[in-house]
Amino acid sequence: MDIACRLDTERAAVESLLDRWLPPEGEFPERIHEAIRYSALGGGKRLRPIISMAAARAVGGDPDSIVPAACAVEYVHCCSLVLDDLPSMDDASMRRGKPTTHRAFGVATAILAADALLMHAFKLVAENGVTVGADGETIAAAIKELATAVGSYGMVGGQHVDLETAAQVSIAPETLEYIQSRKTGALFVVSARLGPLLAGASTRQLAALGEYARNLGLAYQIVDDILDAEGTEEAIGKDIGRDAASHKKTFVTVHGVEKARGAALELVQAARSALDGWPDEADVLRKIATYCASRTA
């Protein structure tokens, strides 16, 4: 099956899993659960949980056994989108083709829903550790990996430096890479490692998956920035052209579209190389990398 078709099929399957693993509709307090479900469901490429499940398969594991952890990573991603969109941060009005959570529910509920999603993710990872029979050190390592990816050395740090440098005229290339490796890369790395970690993958396998995902995450972000500069709002489902307008520092605004395309291709190649010598079960991961460089939405 063509990878774009396959990703679309898996996206639909993941969407239904994401629904099933959330608190149900109508649960008290209703409005906060509505906001949680609004923020997590109904859109997105769902690339992170698809990578999680493909990574579990690539190390010889059963993808179905790590579904909660795969969903957890996507919930964390959704949490970060809600926070990034807030008026005090990127002040975005549209996300995934609908009003951002704070526009639909108000700022306070958006912040609370985001944190509830984050907490739900940790609960699922802990539970998943038990269902796969992981020992204490492994469960602790999984929790630490997720917490570190989100915290001040991860996504929070990246978002902070991103906001801080928006007001500056220029940015050092290493600061830009810091932002992108934390804001996007860190969670890609967790996507690829968390399930295999719980399922008992070797240190060597985990290192290769981390290297794969680190490069993939940077490539993905660069393509995102190219799409922001060149895409249409209809195709992407969120505000576009915002990076230049808000003086945001991206690979594209710093190095230009041409150089950005070249860098994305190189990073995708590096992601694929990290899996050199891996069996056929890693093919989906390889194809995802190639797809990420060529996507148009």
Next chain:
Amino acid sequence: MDIACRLDTERAAVESLLDRWLPPEGEFPERIHEAIRYSALGGGKRLRPIISMAAARAVGGDPDSIVPAACAVEYVHCCSLVLDDLPSMDDASMRRGKPTTHRAFGVATAILAADALLMHAFKLVAENGVTVGADGETIAAAIKELATAVGSYGMVGGQHVDLETAAQVSIAPETLEYIQSRKTGALFVVSARLGPLLAGASTRQLAALGEYARNLGLAYQIVDDILDAEGTEEAIGKDIGRDAASHKKTFVTVHGVEKARGAALELVQAARSALDGWPDEADVLRKIATYCASRTA
């Protein structure tokens, strides 16, 4: 030693532990770490970690072995204060005698610092689970307990209903209890249970500690509301009289100060009763309960 003196001595000791277990000053990104430290250090009664360590002692454990988990609970508390104080929530200007985090660092940095503190707490609990040699199920239970206390069925849910009902003319007593047991009670319960859970306390011990802390948390909150109505800003270190002004529903605004005093005393008695038959090692927990009813700041 008189319990007020003892709490003061322990508070100073906890303050230095809280400092030690945070990311150090000057760590990149500096400003976010500054905001984290500003939000977590330099004030507060530190009752939650003191309860954690007293609870560890009460079940025959070594309080020093669960210091990271005890600090984690306080970091979560500080995270919740930063979020509660935001302009979109309680819009508070002072906390612990100094400007609230968003007034000192801006709203975006406050939100990010709060989430970073939360993530740091999860990392510490996971690490602490390993250092005390807890098995997978125990570490997972500790993480789930903390995540549930914070998430949509815990503090987030309580804060949401609190904000939602602020605009209403009246509130049902059970809704008020829902808010207070989630906003304050949930984390008190975690304070008393998390360390003992990691250190291998029995289900029965954990249930009694939960009952103790649930009642203590409600009593503590009621006394807080009495102090808001009657205290002075200098003594308490935060804005006072805000509950009535903002039409906030508290035990005091709903039932009056007299009834509130009676309810607090009853709850403190229930907290103490939960430890009936416990050895002398539980004395500090009992004294903390009594102290909470009589505190004036």
